[in-house]
Amino acid sequence: MSSYRELARTPGVARIIAAQLTARFPSGMVSLGILIHVEHLTHSYGAAGTVLAAMSIGQAVAGPITSRWMGRWGMRPVLSLLTLIYAAAITVVAVVALPVPVLVALGLIAGLATPPVQSAVRTIYPKLVNSRQLTALYSLDASLQEIIWVVAPVLVTFLALQVSSVLALLVIAVVALAGGAWFIFSPEVGRVRIPRSRAAFGRVLRKPTVLLTTAIGLMFIGSAAAVEAGIVAAFGEGGVESGLVLAAYALGSLAGGLGSGGIPMRPSSTARRLCIVTLGTALTLIMVDNPWWLALALFIAGVGFAPALAAMLAGTSASVKFSETAEAYGWINTGQLIGAALGSMAAGFAIDGTGPTGAYLVSIAMIVVATVIAAVFYRGFPDLRHRDASPMPDTEQLPVIA
Structure with a gap:
């Protein structure tokens, strides 16, 4: 701390x-x-x-x-x-x-x-x-947004x-x-x-880390949207149980993010942290109607949520020029929005067919895909164990702090 x-x-x-x-x-x-x-x-x-x-x-x-x-x-x-x-x-x-x-x-x-x-x-x-403070700041940001x-x-x-x-x-x-x-x-x-970017619009997606983070974020946030839809379907929008389970998810994310702020990030960090999310999400299938079990399962999933997001944010920052960072994060946010929409839609169809369990299966499938992408292409993330997450300087024009 x-x-x-x-x-x-x-x-x-x-x-x-x-x-x-x-x-x-x-x-x-x-x-x-x-x-x-x-x-x-x-x-x-x-x-x-x-x-x-x-x-x-x-x-x-x-x-x-x-x-x-x-x-x-x-x-x-x-x-x-x-x-x-x-x-x-x-x-x-x-x-x-x-x-x-x-x-x-x-x-x-x-x-x-x-x-x-x-x-x-x-x-x-x-x-x-x-x-040296930047990695901890990204972890804090990813954690506090749960509020x-x-x-x-x-x-x-x-x-x-x-x-x-x-x-x-x-x-x-x-x-x-x-x-x-x-x-x-x-x-x-x-x-x-x-600084005004001199690169063509969208060119930042050629950066492996930006493309990976956008793709992983799409599946990652889609998984979260799907499991949340399943919880609401199981216990109702206004049910106390829904609030309990979803609060446990957010609490796990807050705890995980704050606890991981000082851990150096390596290329495999995103995949490792997503494994925790995958484990917790998979545990939802053991007792699909028990709110206390689901709260525990999603607390475990949450422990990996903010740390995985922080690893992707820090990796993106370290992989682009300062003039490209805003657009890079814009693409990442767009991927997450699309993922949330797809996850909610797929979960909705699954709930109509098989009930809340269908939504959990959608969530598991999406988080497994995210984890596999992060693991297979882990070399696309920078090694931040011996360097910071600061953006690369722009050769044409440096940022000004007045």
Whole structure:
């Protein structure tokens, strides 16, 4: 834990982590908020699902593009404009009764305008701490994001079902604006300038680590989405058991991420850590209806979750030029979004056919594929045992910290 104490004493670290978590908090609320609101408005889960699908498509398409824009026009202008458009789209959905096609269009706009805060902050990290602190910072980032996925869904569900779905969406818009402003106007965001990339759009995917992390992330996050769908199907959306099991998953991830922050990363680290996730996910099949067993199984899976994500993030950082980092993380986020959509869809069909067990089988299949890819192509990840995770310098133009 000494590495985390050192991080806490580093100027700006606590502030930027808190600000980015707040700015990203709506991402854990918006799907459920829109689902409940549009269903209340149209009395159709199909319509609600269509709006959500449009938003997901927008996010997946825009991720690499808006992340790359930050190197062309600067982080603050890009994040400010997108945050305003995103909040405006959510607000219109909340307060105006509109036909489904218009709601779908607004969902697409909200997806396209989702601020790339995750790409921005992970681009800032290498300029915020010294090189030996960077691995621990990526582990801390991967761990603390679990707060979003535990607290946000509970909050938005309570607001939407117990108070008003309109209020829930307005809260999302307000948090997006307030959290976005806190992050955008943080001194660290103003001090770091991303050099404009001279490479063609998408060329960063030729980097083996970026391509591997995108592919692995697709299957990895898809597996998590599938097992979560299975848990909800088994115990119900509002069941205490669902909350218990999913909280255990997040708690395991938090514990694993914090515990692995000081462990040096080798090329095989991603595969090793994914093996833990695979083991825990496979254990769900032993007692598929026992919430206590499932909580234990997913706690074990969670222990490998954040560490595996941290290994991929650190490996990506060390494998690209600084000017390419934002776009690289944009592609990785897009892969994860696609994976979540595919995992949820496949799990849904499996649940219709064989019940929650089908979703667990989908999850196991996807995490096994992710682990196999990481193990077979492990040489595509850098060896960080004797070096730091700092990005490679740009020969044309170095980043400036004023």
